[in-house]
Amino acid sequence: MLTIGFTALALTGGVWLVLTPRVLHAALALLLTLLAVAALFVLQAADVVAAAQLMAYVGGVLVLTLFGIMLSTPGAAGPSSDAVNRLSGWALGGLTFGGMAWILAHTSFEALPWRAAASGETNAVAPDSVVAMGTDLLTTAVLPVEIASLVLLVALIAAATIAGGEPTEEEPVA
Amino acid sequence: MPYLAAYAVLLPLLVGALLLLTGERLRFVTGGLAVGAVAGSLALALTVFAQHWNAAPAGTTWAWFNVGGQPFTVGLWLDNLSVALLALVPLVAFPVFVFAAKYMRHEARYAAFFGQLLLFVAAMLALVLARDLLAAVVAWELVGFASWLLIGFWFTKPEAATAARQAFLLNRLGDLGLFVAIGALRAAAGTLDLPALTAAAPQLLTSQPALLALAGAGLLLAAVAKSGQWPLTPWLPDAMAGPTPVSALLHAATLVAAGAYLLLRTYPLLPAEVRAAAAIIGASTALWAALAAQRETDLKRVLAYSTASQLGYVFLGVGIGAPVAAALHLLAHAAFKASLFLNAGLVTHAVGHAAAPDKMVDPQDMRLLGGLRHALPRTFAAYVLAAAALVGLPLTTGFLTKEALLAGTLVWAGGAGGGGIAWLVPLAALGTVGLTARYMARHGKLIFGGSEARGVFRISQVHEAGSRAEAPLALLLPVTGLAALALWLTLAPNPLHVAPGWAARGLLMPFPGGLPEVGGLAVWLPLLSVALVGGGVWWGLQAPVPATIARPARISLAVFWHQRAPAAALGLARIVARFDHVGLDRQVLRFGKTVVVVAKLTAWTDRRVVDGAVHRLAAALGGLGRLARAAQSGQTQGYYRWAVAALLGAVAWVATR
Amino acid sequence: MLLLLSAALFALGLVAVITRRNAIVVLMGVEMLFNAANINFVGFAQADPLHAGRAWALVVMVLAAAEAAVALAIVLRVARLRGTTNLDLLTALRG
Numbered sequence: 001m002l003t004i005g006f007t008a009l010a011l012t013g014g015v016w017l018v019l020t021p022r023v024l025h026a027a028l029a030l031l032l033t034l035l036a037v038a039a040l041f042v043l044q045a046a047d048v049v050a051a052a053q054l055m056a057y058v059g060g061v062l063v064l065t066l067f068g069i070m071l072s073t074p075g076a077a078g079p080s081s082d083a084v085n086r087l088s089g090w091a092l093g094g095l096t097f098g099g100m101a102w103i104l105a106h107t108s109f110e111a112l113p114w115r116a117a118a119s120g121e122t123n124a125v126a127p128d129s130v131v132a133m134g135t136d137l138l139t140t141a142v143l144p145v146e147i148a149s150l151v152l153l154v155a156l157i158a159a160a161t162i163a164g165g166e167p168t169e170e171e172p173v174a
Numbered sequence: 175m176p177y178l179a180a181y182a183v184l185l186p187l188l189v190g191a192l193l194l195l196t197g198e199r200l201r202f203v204t205g206g207l208a209v210g211a212v213a214g215s216l217a218l219a220l221t222v223f224a225q226h227w228n229a230a231p232a233g234t235t236w237a238w239f240n241v242g243g244q245p246f247t248v249g250l251w252l253d254n255l256s257v258a259l260l261a262l263v264p265l266v267a268f269p270v271f272v273f274a275a276k277y278m279r280h281e282a283r284y285a286a287f288f289g290q291l292l293l294f295v296a297a298m299l300a301l302v303l304a305r306d307l308l309a310a311v312v313a314w315e316l317v318g319f320a321s322w323l324l325i326g327f328w329f330t331k332p333e334a335a336t337a338a339r340q341a342f343l344l345n346r347l348g349d350l351g352l353f354v355a356i357g358a359l360r361a362a363a364g365t366l367d368l369p370a371l372t373a374a375a376p377q378l379l380t381s382q383p384a385l386l387a388l389a390g391a392g393l394l395l396a397a398v399a400k401s402g403q404w405p406l407t408p409w410l411p412d413a414m415a416g417p418t419p420v421s422a423l424l425h426a427a428t429l430v431a432a433g434a435y436l437l438l439r440t441y442p443l444l445p446a447e448v449r450a451a452a453a454i455i456g457a458s459t460a461l462w463a464a465l466a467a468q469r470e471t472d473l474k475r476v477l478a479y480s481t482a483s484q485l486g487y488v489f490l491g492v493g494i495g496a497p498v499a500a501a502l503h504l505l506a507h508a509a510f511k512a513s514l515f516l517n518a519g520l521v522t523h524a525v526g527h528a529a530a531p532d533k534m535v536d537p538q539d540m541r542l543l544g545g546l547r548h549a550l551p552r553t554f555a556a557y558v559l560a561a562a563a564l565v566g567l568p569l570t571t572g573f574l575t576k577e578a579l580l581a582g583t584l585v586w587a588g589g590a591g592g593g594g595i596a597w598l599v600p601l602a603a604l605g606t607v608g609l610t611a612r613y614m615a616r617h618g619k620l621i622f623g624g625s626e627a628r629g630v631f632r633i634s635q636v637h638e639a640g641s642r643a644e645a646p647l648a649l650l651l652p653v654t655g656l657a658a659l660a661l662w663l664t665l666a667p668n669p670l671h672v673a674p675g676w677a678a679r680g681l682l683m684p685f686p687g688g689l690p691e692v693g694g695l696a697v698w699l700p701l702l703s704v705a706l707v708g709g710g711v712w713w714g715l716q717a718p719v720p721a722t723i724a725r726p727a728r729i730s731l732a733v734f735w736h737q738r739a740p741a742a743a744l745g746l747a748r749i750v751a752r753f754d755h756v757g758l759d760r761q762v763l764r765f766g767k768t769v770v771v772v773a774k775l776t777a778w779t780d781r782r783v784v785d786g787a788v789h790r791l792a793a794a795l796g797g798l799g800r801l802a803r804a805a806q807s808g809q810t811q812g813y814y815r816w817a818v819a820a821l822l823g824a825v826a827w828v829a830t831r
Numbered sequence: 832m833l834l835l836l837s838a839a840l841f842a843l844g845l846v847a848v849i850t851r852r853n854a855i856v857v858l859m860g861v862e863m864l865f866n867a868a869n870i871n872f873v874g875f876a877q878a879d880p881l882h883a884g885r886a887w888a889l890v891v892m893v894l895a896a897a898e899a900a901v902a903l904a905i906v907l908r909v910a911r912l913r914g915t916t917n918l919d920l921l922t923a924l925r926g
Contacts, residue, residue: 007836014843014863023853030859033840037866040833046873049888053869056892061862061899068855068903072910085811089849092818097842099822103829104834109878133885141886148893155897163904810918811857815849 003043010036023069027062034058048133177234178225179250179260182218183299186211190292193285201285205275208288212271212295216264219299223261226252228680233305233369249305251369255501255684258677259302259435262505265659266427266512267295269652273516274419276648277523281417287327291423294320298428302435307356307366310439314352314432318345318400321429325416334415341409348399348406348433355392358385359443368439375442383445390448393440394455400433401485404459411470411478418519421474425481426512434488434504441497441685453493453586457602460486464609468616473518473538476617480564481511483606487579490603496582498681498688502665502672503579506571509664510563513556513656520553520649521546521621540620541719547622552650554622556657561618563660565611565707568700571665574672578689580604581699585690607703611710616717623715670700833874841867854906854916858899865895 013033017026034057041050137145189211193204200207226232235249252260271291278287297316304310322345326338356366362378362385363371371378379386397403402410410430414421424430437444437452444452460483467479484507491500522538524546547554563572583600662668666675673679673689682688840863847860869888876884910916 003832007832010836011839011843014840017856017859017863018843018847018850023856026851026856026859030862033863034866037840037870040836040870041873044833044873044877046876046882046885046888049869049873049885049892052889052892056896057862057866060896064899064903065855065859065862068858068906071907072855072916085815085850088815088819089846092815092822092849093842093846095822096818096845097838099826099829100838100841101835104838132882136882136886137889140883141890144887144890148890152893152897155901159900159904162901163907810921811849818845818849 006036006039179222182215185215186292187296190289193289198285204285209271212268219260226257248309250303251305253684254680273652290323324420325413337412337415344409348396351392351395355389358389372442390444397433397437401430402482411475414474422512422515427508437492449493456486456489457599460606461602464606467613494586497685499578503575506575509659510560513560516653517557543621556654559657565614578672582690608706608710611707612714615711615714837867837870
């Protein structure tokens with residue numbers, strides 16, 4: 001029941017984001033979607049991921065986006081976002097969704113090799129403890145974590161460099 | 175109370191962090207704060223020293239983290255070696271800080287300077303106290319980082335920035351060795367705890383010889399890079415681009431001592447081959463740096479080369495199995511070298527005042543100095559005392575420790591050494607004694623001796639600066655105090671022999687048998703070395719004053735890295751180019767003529783037959799291009815649309831096949 | 832259910848990326864694409880006794896954050912240079 005409710009909420013946010021002509025409303029719609037998805041993560045017993053979702057997306061990305069809106073739109077009139085490519089865009093989106101749904105309907109997930117290997121514990125809802133997650137991140141998943149941290153470092157430097165001071169003729173942005 | 179030692183580290187660290195974080199807001203109390211922090215650290219360190227010197231080794235351990243069920247710990251270890259260094263570092267740092275508080279007061283980034291300097295001292299103290307290699311590597315990196323900050327403190331000067339980068343990169347090379355060593359030791363013994371490793375060392379050396387050799391080589395590389403030994407020396411003289419107090423601290427008690435300390439700390443773990451390598455590296459650095467100092471004209475660079483040279487003695491001592499003598503030389507060297515560097519600061523300070531209007535001349539250029547003993551009598555007195563210790567005149571600490579080292583080399587070469595070649599090591603060590611005496615005599619003569627007629631900075635000019643000629647007491651006291659530590663009484667009551675002294679007896683505790691029995695050598699070796707020193711001094715006083723202003727040819731590795739190696743490559747390229755020109759070009763020319771004839775024939779066919787076809791093809795391609803151009807709207811989303819459509823198509827194609 | 836939601840959010844994100852004119856809304860669409868992928872990760876991790884997908888979901892979030900930072904920096908730069916974030920007016924690549 002809760003799952004259906006939050007799914008509906010997430011979808012509402014998504015549709016609102018696509019349809020609204022106001023950028024700020026779009027940000028609010030994204031917030032709605034992200035919160036609903038975080039709730040869904042909790043329902044999936046992935047509480048660490050949900051917390052990360054709240055912190056990284058709601059706390060970080062969304063705030064960043066709001067700053068972006070404020071800094072990039074001069075003038076008093078609220079930023080707006082018209083739509084282009086309506087027909088082809090919706091057509092492609094519909095095709096994508098239809099194709100994915102078709103694939104989902106026609107896939108037998110129980111036949112996946114790793115599901116077969118784990119057949120004894122199907123749908124075992126293990127509580128997602130922080131300890132287990134941390135162990136996981138430092139043992140089996142240590143390489144992706146390291147790569148992610150490197151990417152993050154590069155991205156931070158890049159973002160600071162790109163958004164940094166105004167470039168001049170004598171001193172081009174390195 | 176091992177915890178007390180931790181506070182000696184934390185105090186400078188916290189005050190340093192405070193100074194760095196508040197920017198220049200605390201500028202007006204910075205000097206007091208920093209000197210106070212070091213004084214507090216000194217008091218704590220001396221308390222710890224009094225409690226733990228000659229006591230049973232004590233320590234504490236904290237669990238840090240577990241990986242895969244393997245615990246990693248950090249801790250403090252207080253034995254006679256670490257306690258001695260713990261006392262020495264703030265003991266040298268305190269006068270340096272007092273000096274710097276006055277010397278650097280016009281600096282725009284005064285608080286930042288002291289913040290970095292405190293960080294440096296704290297990192298060094300942490301390294302000294304580290305019980306395990308894990309904590310040691312953290313402190314080690316901090317020492318390197320802080321030295322990078324400090325050498326490049328005047329980072330707007332290009333040579334300072336370059337020197338800092340160079341020092342950092344060469345030190346990183348050494349860090350590589352340390353990491354290798356840590357991995358190897360962990361693999362061999364399953365622990366990084368130094369007391370445990372030391373206790374297990376004899377057994378490990380027989381059971382895991384390959385890993386221990388790897389670890390020893392890594393440790394040696396790390397120490398060589400940190401202490402500026404051959405062939406990683408170039409950063410050491412170049413690091414003189416930093417402020418004078420930094421040079422004093424860096425080259426005396428902290429940075430370069432860190433490498434030697436690491437080697438002493440891990441001494442029982444070093445296999446015989448690594449020790450032999452250390453002895454050879456030490457002896458060659460000592461000799462080579464002493465040679466390089468002979469023709470140097472920069473006031474501070476002479477001292478820098480002598481640091482490399484003296485640290486070479488320390489490495490030599492470790493290599494020949496006389497770690498006590500090496501540690502004693504490290505301690506003695508720290509005091510007198512810091513005094514000499516601060517002394518150089520006094521000289522440039524005084525001369526800089528006199529030459530302020532003319533910014534073009536370099537107050538560190540010894541060719542422009544001279545006769546300063548009349549203008550700066552007290553500076554000169556402190557200089558003579560410290561320099562006497564450096565060259566190893568009797569009644570100084572330098573004499574005592576050098577005698578022990580020289581005797582050790584002779585015993586080593588005569589004993590289980592490697593045949594006739596082994597005698598080269600004591601020969602180099604003895605030769606270095608004479609050479610040291612020569613370059614220091616020349617150094618002193620160029621700065622203080624001679625008449626006032628020579629050079630740009632006349633004594634009269636210095637005198638005209640009035641009361642500022644002799645430095646104020648706040649600058650003079652630290653120099654004199656450090657020079658006073660160079661008297662023999664610091665280490666032993668017997669001015670001829672260090673072994674009965676309190677320091678040697680204390681250091682024999684962590685290194686049993688670390689001071690070779692000298693026997694009959696004790697009689698004639700001092701005589702020989704005094705003769706060598708005398709000869710060197712006499713020779714140095716004869717040294718001509720370099721007349722030209724052109725930079726002298728330096729016998730240095732830096733020259734090799736910067737000039738010789740590229741020059742060799744260029745020369746090779748030139749030879750290849752000549753061969754190319756004479757041999758190949760002619761062939762090419764002949765070939766070219768043939769080709770032209772063929773080409774003329776082909777051109778005719780080409781125009782008539784091929785061109786027609788090409789024109790038609792071009793028209794067809796142009797039509798295609800116009801079509802493609804329509805898709806290139808320049809609108810990102812348009813491109814994206816096409817990409818998604820293509821992806822969908824591809825997926826659909828794959829899925830339905 | 833969850834996988835269908837993921838597909839739907841993915842499609843909506845795609846639509847947002849293709850149809851919206853404002854660069855920042857486009858970026859929001861990209862964030863939605865990332866989120867759809869994350870839902871998949873968590874959904875599958877639920878059925879996986881090792882829960883490996885959760886770690887990957889965290890990595891994806893890091894990547895999304897990095898993407899957002901860099902992309903917004905670029906948008907700001909473009910806005911300062913060209914005075915607009917309207918993608919229709921940014922056609923320097925026109926052939």
